[in-house]
Amino acid sequence: MKHINRFYSWFNIWFVTIALGCIILAAPVGLVFVSVFFPQTEIWQHLSSTVLPDYIVNSLILALGVGLLVIVIGTVLAWCIARYEFTGRKQLQWLILLPMAMPAYIIAYTYTGLLDFSGPIQTSLRDTFHWQYGDYFFPDIRSLAGAIIMLSLVLYPYVYLLARTAFSEQPSSFEEVSRSLGVPPSKHLFKVVLPLARPAILMGAALAMMEAFADYGTVQYFGLSTFTTGIFRTWFGLGNGIAAAQLAAMLTSFVVLLLILEYLSRRKIRYYFQGQKAQQVTRQKLTGSQAFWVPFVCVTPVFFGFILPVLQLLKWASMTYSKQLTSEFWLLLWNSFYLAAIASITAVILALLFAYGKRLNPIKPIQFLVGVVNLGYAVPGTVIAIGAMISLSWLDIKINTLTENWFDISVGLVFSGSLFALILVYSSRFLAVAMHNIDTGLSRVKPSMDDAARSLGYKPLQILRTIHVPLMKTSVLSALLLVFVDVLKELPATLILRPFNFNTLAVRAFELASDERLMDAALPALAIVSVGILPVILLTMLMDKSSPHSSHDN
Amino acid sequence: MLSLNNVSVAYQKSEAVKDVTFELGVGQIGCLLGPSGCGKTSILRAVAGFEKVSEGQIFLRKKLVSALHSHLEPEKRRVAVVFQDYALFPHLTVAQNIAFGLHQQSNEKKRQRVTELLMLVGLPDYDNRYPHALSGGQQQRVALARALAAKPDLLLLDEPFSSLDAELRDELAKELRVILKHEKTTALMVTHDQHEAFAMADVIGVIKEGRLLQWTDAYALYHRPANRFVASFVGDGVFLSATIDNNIRLNSSLGVFPINPDSGFKQGDKVVFLVRPDDIIHDDESETLAKVVDRSFKGSHILYQLELQHVGHPRVLCLALSHHDHQLNELIGIRLDLEHLIVFADNVDDI
Secondary structure (H helix, E strand, O other): OHHHHHHHHHOOHHHHHHHHHHHHHHHHHHHHHHHHHOOOHHHHHHHHHOOHHHHHHHHHHHHHHHHHHHHHHHHHHHHHHHHEEOOOHHHHHHHOOHHHHOOHHHHHHHHHHHHOOOOHHHHHHHHHHOOOOOOOOOOOOOOHHHHHHHHHHHHHHHHHHHHHHHHHHOEHHHHHHHHHOOOOHHHHHHHHHHHHHHHHHHHHHHHHHHHHHHOOHHHHHOOOOOHHHHHHHHHHHOOOHHHHHHHHHHHHHHHHHHHHHHHHHHHHHHHHOOOOOOOEOOOEEOOOOHHHHHHHHHHHHHHHHHHHHHHHHHHHHHHHHHHHOOHHHHHHHHHHHHHHHHHHHHHHHHHHHHHHHHHHOOOHHHHHHHHHHHHHHHOOHHHHHHHHHHHHHHHHHHHHHHHHHHHOOOOOOOOOOOHHHHHHHHHHHHHHHHHHHHHHHHHHOOHHHHHHHHHOOOOHHHHHHHHHHHHHHHHHHHHHHHHHHHHHHOOHHHHHHOOOOOOOHHHHHHHHHHOOOHHHHHHHHHHHHHHHHHHHHHHHHHHHHHOOOOOOOO | OEEEEEEEEEOOOOEEEEEEEEEEOOOOEEEEEOOOOOOHHHHHHHHHOOOOOOEEEEEEOOEEEEEOOEEOOHHHOOEEEEOOOOOOOOOOOHHHHHHOOOOOOOHHHHHHHHHHHHHHOOOOOOOOOOHHHOOHHHHHHHHHHHHHOOOOOEEEEEOOOOOOOHHHHHHHHHHHHHHHHHOOOEEEEEEOOHHHHHHHOOEEEEEEOOEEEEEEOHHHHHHOOOOHHHHHHOOOOEEEEEEEOOOOEEEEOOEEEEOOHHHOOOOOOEEEEEEOHHHEEEOOOOOOEEEEEEEEEOOOEEEEEEEEOOOOOOEEEEEEEOOOOOOOOOEEEEEEOOOOOOEEEOOHHHO
């Protein structure tokens, strides 16, 4: 009897809704793993004897290379900004984040244009030194090393953001302890400062490496064989969806390792920084040549990761805009806008549902389900898209068989051929972004506030209107904005799942660049980048608000 | 061991410490006592070498370490600090934390010293724990052990008990004193809590707005305060006004009392004198009556607030045994039992 009661107590409408939502969102990725049980022996023999080793090795080198490079760039920047005071530091603080607005495939094709044989750099080199073709060596940007550099230039802010917090949150008393105990600064750096920042740095690197594994645009444009390009080839070239899904499952298991690294780092950060709100380190004022070198070092990544490519894009766009600004471009803009808008609203509504469900029903099964779905950010867009494609087309076939048998009509590809597929994939991949913001907002509305309002005679709906809405407004808005921009930039899933003849800015920019029409690609690319700046501004504003005011307290 | 000579410390604009002079002998425990924001921590930081002095000199072992144009870096001072937040390194174990300041010693010696210190602070077998697994009191003891490990010449403690439960404080203060005396450590601590100061210190200095008002032991501080601020900051008490009569005696509403003829007061001077709760004796025989306006039950005693029945209706505190149970607005007899008078000129600027 007791057993049944307990069952009913958590088996309610919230649980059913949330469970259903979670299962739908997780289904594509789940299906990718189910594909493992349908061995495609022939194709795998072919793959493993030809391209599979390349996929594995290249993807690993790419991810590790990006990991190392973002650690170097991000940590150095974070150290300079957190520990030194110099002119321009305030401006650099947000400048450094700008490359986040730049999708990797855009920077990749911009640099290709810049560094090509006919590009401005090589041309001016030849003109200056009167060289001819073959007289000199020039590194090829369209290589694995090039891809590592391109991705690192836009992904280093992950490490920078986390490391900077770690450096500036170390209480100044740590340094004073070392000094009063006669410990030299170098020992303090290697025994205290860096070990304490290590989990944050690794967490940032893990996030950047996930992006590197997920990247499709850059590696495809550079003609590299990695998992993501391999999945596309197996699917569209060899026409084997199940084998593609199996490759996707393999790729996802690499990402799971990174997830574990991220999880362990996050836990460590929590231990290291629990309840410390002591006085923070005062930044050291720079003088002499250092006052020149440090800002110079800080500006370099943002120059190459944002300023230079944007200037190049502006130049191209200024040459082509007159023939580009046609109805086709406006349609592109409108398509991208409403797709991103629908996706972000869907993701935020789901996030609100999950967040409130977790709060009203704080039971293990719901927390577990929501936690699992929250991992979608780690799964490459290609993987989710493959899973969605397979499951939805299966569903469509079944529906069509049913309707044909019963009503003698064919309804067509209602799921796999419509925007539904895209919205599902975006929601599943970017739910975590929305959830993070909504959870932060909801944590401001303490449960005791609800209780207080109820005891003062408010009804639940009134509480929602007078307490929750005002307190949650900014979180919901920033969740909408962040998902919107992420959807706008997303490439591989959109490429796979977009309905026939449906183009977005990202797809068009990528297609034009792939067709060697770099100049024509500049305008849609610039449109993406300029919208991408919005979340950077938002992030800067949030950081300014949360930065504690240092005070001289006795 | 430590001496400060007319020390001032200034931040960008404001002067946090003004003209402070005191001396601390070998093995003594000194305490700087004052309300928050009074500059006591700045003095501590100047002694440690984290802040430079803007005036005056600081000497350690008779050696000049701080003056306007000479500043010995903190790492060369052999002064250890126990911080308010303990500042234990979260990624190091208890043993690694304690050994952090032991340089150029063999691992064997380090291990020996760590074990010795863990015994001393009462945490044997805790060497492999991490700080986050310790309670507040345990963290404090590890921070103390780390500071003491290299046998510093001087130990500084910044509000060492402020992040602990009130119940733990007294106990730990006594323990800490035993440990410091055992290690024969010279120590200077900072606190805003007089009970901590009384429990720990040999010498106490009261600081107000960056100035050292008095530097003496606890008994003298309580019974011979140098001015009205010290008198009211240390212990409870109320100032009653009085005048000096023609026999150079103190004439007050509670009676006439002789004062020290060397005190320099003249006939007709307006003065105030300090009445502590234990100076007012509840006496049913007495003809002086006072009205009970507030009472707080303290178990063995009741602390009454009484309103005197003459002009101005001044209020005094009275600590009576708890079976003398009187209700609000009741009139009770009191008697003033002063061992010696603490008298100051009635000068508002002095408060």
